[in-house]
Ligand code: GDP
């Protein structure tokens with residue numbers, strides 16, 4: 001049985017959490033494959049809003065298994081907080097949530113290193129969520145990391161000490177003022193590791209292999225978005241993992257030939273939180289309206305998200321890199337009320353018109369070329385079927401499908417589970 005993937009195609013926060021929750025009824029297993037608590041995945045149903053960071057977004061479905069894959073980095077302290085938030089919902093997490101032994105742990109000193117590195121960069125900072133993501137993946141690829149499975153060994157605290165000592169020396173290398181009480185942070189960390197250990201650790205690649213053999217349906221849940229990919233994103237303003245389709249293979253141990261559908265999620269406009277280039281960014285009333293109506297504040301950090309028109313050059317690139325087979329358009333409702341909508345279909349780059357994403361997309365190198373389309377006034381949030389869609393919305397969708405050459409199968413018209421329209 002093939003493994004389907006669900007990925008964000010922009011700079012994150014496309015609505016992955018919502019759609020994974022909606023799709024979980026069709027799957028036996030939901031498996032997160034990369035990223036860590038830098039992610040904030042929002043789900044809404046029965047009038048309650050939930051934000052998950054590390055726990056897969058299938059967790060509210062009793063019959064689905066949720067796997068935290070080897071490609072994920074886990075901060076036990078944040079994980080414990082997520083578990084605490086879930087307590088009131090009476091879920092049997094020991095049964096439905098399992099963790100890869102090969103996933104790496106975010107130590108308190110990784111978080112401090114992230115803060116020190118960012119502070120030392122000044123204006124050139126990445127705009128990291130400061131969750132320790134970069135330093136943890138650095139220790140992973142540098143072959144110094146501590147993995148979930150290590151906590152089952154007797155000597156793991158020695159390994160921890162050696163690494164934390166090294167980190168302290170590294171922190172002092174940065175000439176910045178970072179105040180911390182490591183003893184306190186460590187007490188919290190070790191307490192949280194105990195809680196983590198109350199869950200089930202597994203060899204997740206074997207688990208997923210057997211599940212595939214048994215015909216179980218698996219959905220791999222991505223975090224962040226393609227333009228934050230360590231290789232293909234707007235480097236260095238990216239995260240430290242492969243957020244694109246290939247990341248699901250390395251982050252779960254799924255063979256490339258066993259990938260089925262690739263669901264690509266995008267907002268009907270574009271947002272970005274943190275630093276880095278953003279060709280279609282708006283600094284006017286239109287951008288302000290998108291941010292206000294779309295309630296564009298980061299689910300993890302609360303920072304306002306930068307907003308702009310839909311960038312088809314970047315989206316086409318993401319569709320291509322991921323091999324997207326089905327698209328899902330989110331937050332169409334936020335665009336209601338604009339007289340005219342703009343869609344960036346090409347860039348002016350060094351005097352030429354180009355349709356692919358070049359190496360340099362900073363504002364001084366490129367300017368977006370827009371196609372204008374009529375907007376719609378109707379409120380979409382109460383609509384439950386495509387038959388109710390205004391003509392202008394259908395024209396917007398048709399235009400995107402033609403440009404991207406992939407069908408848009410879901411149109412989301414609000415944050416709630418029920419505000420999801422299949423085409
Ligand atoms: P994720 O990181 O991709 O899971 O996305 P986030 O949860 O960070 O951000 C998406 C935000 O948009 C959340 O607040 C969602 O509740 C909300 N949302 C999702 N889909 C829609 C939609 O179709 N319309 C509106 N208005 N909000 C949506």
Ligand code: IMO
Pocket residue numbers: 008011012013014035038039040041126127128129130131132133134222223224225228237238239240273274275299
């Ligand atoms: P979800 O899964 C949006 C951004 C940060 C920063 C850059 C690097 O909710 O879509 P990091 O903490 O990884 O070192 O930050 O990446 N970023 C996200 N932006 N959504 C996310 O996740 C993000 N995770 C990281 O803002 O610009």
Ligand code: MG
Pocket residue numbers: 012013014039040041042299300
């Ligand atoms: Mg998010």
